[in-house]
Structures are given as C-alpha cells and as structure tokens.
Amino acid sequence: xxxxxxxxxxxxxxxxxxxxxxxxxxxxxxxxxxxxxxxxxxxxxxxxxxxxxxxxxxxxxxxxxxxxxxxxxxxxxxxxxxxxxxxxxxxxxxxxxxxxxxxxxxxxxxxxxxxxxxxxxxxxxxxxxxxxxxxxxxxx
Amino acid sequence: xxxxxxxxxxxxxxxxxxxxxxxxxxxxxxxxxxxxxxxxxxxxxxxxxxxxxxxxxxxxxxxxxxxxxxxxxxxxxxxxxxxxxxxxxxxxxxxxxxxxxxxxxxxxxxxxxxxxxxxxxxxxxxxxxxxxxxxx
Numbered sequence: 598x599x600x601x602x603x604x605x606x607x608x609x610x611x612x613x614x615x616x617x618x619x620x621x622x623x624x625x626x627x628x629x630x631x632x633x634x635x636x637x638x639x640x641x642x643x644x645x646x647x648x649x650x651x652x653x654x655x656x657x658x659x660x661x662x663x664x665x666x667x668x669x670x671x672x673x674x675x676x677x678x679x680x681x682x683x684x685x686x687x688x689x690x691x692x693x694x695x696x697x698x699x700x701x702x703x704x705x706x707x708x709x710x711x712x713x714x715x716x717x718x719x720x721x722x723x724x725x726x727x728x729x730x731x732x733x734x735x736x737x
Numbered sequence: 738x739x740x741x742x743x744x745x746x747x748x749x750x751x752x753x754x755x756x757x758x759x760x761x762x763x764x765x766x767x768x769x770x771x772x773x774x775x776x777x778x779x780x781x782x783x784x785x786x787x788x789x790x791x792x793x794x795x796x797x798x799x800x801x802x803x804x805x806x807x808x809x810x811x812x813x814x815x816x817x818x819x820x821x822x823x824x825x826x827x828x829x830x831x832x833x834x835x836x837x838x839x840x841x842x843x844x845x846x847x848x849x850x851x852x853x854x855x856x857x858x859x860x861x862x863x864x865x866x867x868x869x870x871x872x873x
Contacts, residue, residue, distance in 0.1 A: 615775060624773035628766060629794035631801060645808065654812045655797065659774040659790040666778055666788070674789050674822040682814045 602668050604734070610697035610713060613664045617652050617691040625656045651686035657726055660695045661715050668697075669711070669732045681715065681728030692720040697730065708735030743805040747873055749847065755833040758799035762787045764825045770794070785826060789819040792862050796831040796853050800866070803833075807870060813846075814867035821861045828856040836865065845870045 717726035
C-alpha cells in the first residue's frame, strides 16, 4: 500500500481525473471486445436518444479501480470489492473526477477491512457513478 | 465455422447458465487496456500482473456476446469482488448465470452473476451485472 495514504476514517483517497476522448473509448472497445456501436459509431449514436457516442460504463469503472489500486496497491487486486450504480453516461469531451473517502475501518486479526465511498462526477458536478468499495488490507 | 446463435433476451430465464468460456489476458491485451484507461501504475510494468478490471471486462464480453441485447439496453449496476491477483500466464474460465429477472412496466431488470476461476480452479473474480432492457 502506498505510504502516502493515511488509514483513518474520513481520509480522502487519491483523486483521479480523466478526459473522456473518443480515441480512448475506441482503444477500450478493442481491449475489452465491446464494440457496441453506441460507444464507437458516431453516425449510429447520433440517431439514438443519447444523441452521440458514450464511454463504456466499465471504462469509467476502471477509473474507480485505478483510484483504489493507487490507494491500496496489491491488496486491491486480491481483496477488493466494488458495488456501484451507473447514474449518467460519460461522453467525449467530459472531464471525469473520481474521488473517494474512507468511511469505516474494521480491525481484524492481522488485517483491516476498509469501507470507502466512491464517486465519479463530470465537469458539471453531475454524478456518473456512485457506490462503495471495500478492501482488506493486511493478511489475505 | 457457423457463428454461435445469441440467446434472445426475452428467452432468458432465472437460473439459466451460460456455457463456460476460457480466456487468457495476454500481455498485448494488458498493454492495450493500460493505454485505453491511462493506467501507469508501476505494479503493471513488466510484471505480468493483470488489472482486475481487465479480467472483468473480458468476462463480461463473453456474457454480452451470448445474449442479443436490444438497442436501449442500459448497464445500471455492477458489483465485483477481486479474490486473487491474475497474471498473463493464467488460463481463466468464466461462468455466468442469470440470477434474477424482474418486469417493471415496460422494462425488464436482468441481473447476471459472473464467476471467474484460474487454471487451479481458484476463484479470482465474482460479480453481478444489472441491465435494464425494454420489454419487446
């Protein structure tokens, strides 16, 4: 776990800020195998109620995981949990800020269970993803 | 080779299991994923470690490929548990089950549970995905 994170209730997690760019959405489509045209075909997406392409929800969720990995390191990879709702689409041109805070710490025998609130907001402060994350730090 | 027919989502039933799918997350896919999400954590640099959300994305890919989702399908919720670190040397098997189907007016709420195991049959990831789809 990165030394800079103070493990105490109320502590903020390291913020992640991302510009949503169609090029990255296209790269994510390739990496994930999700080529739904709503993400990558501007002509198709324009004719839908969404009015244009949107980023994969899983891409934005990957940013949450990136924040948790930055905060908790390898403990996140082998002891992390996410529980989120997708509130709004993220579109090319949006700036997404991923933030979180430690809500509760439960001490166990040689480990700590850390409960966090997580939030992704766009540049208009609208929630894109809300939810919580949990990670077991220490003995796995 | 004939393309496998997708299951039409009105035909889905609670408890329905999808055939297991095997996959590996190779170093090229990891590199593509890291570039796509702008992840520069040194933990992934030449270590063979796979970001857990890359595993999750590929597990969901198999699921989405099996179901014919109509236009207007919305991914509304997601749960994941990451139980063990995954490496590019691992061979993974993904299993999916329709855990719940609810009808609310003109919408279907479908929840699908996904589990991923490595070659030692050790669970590495579990998740639940919630979709809203229009009733046909």
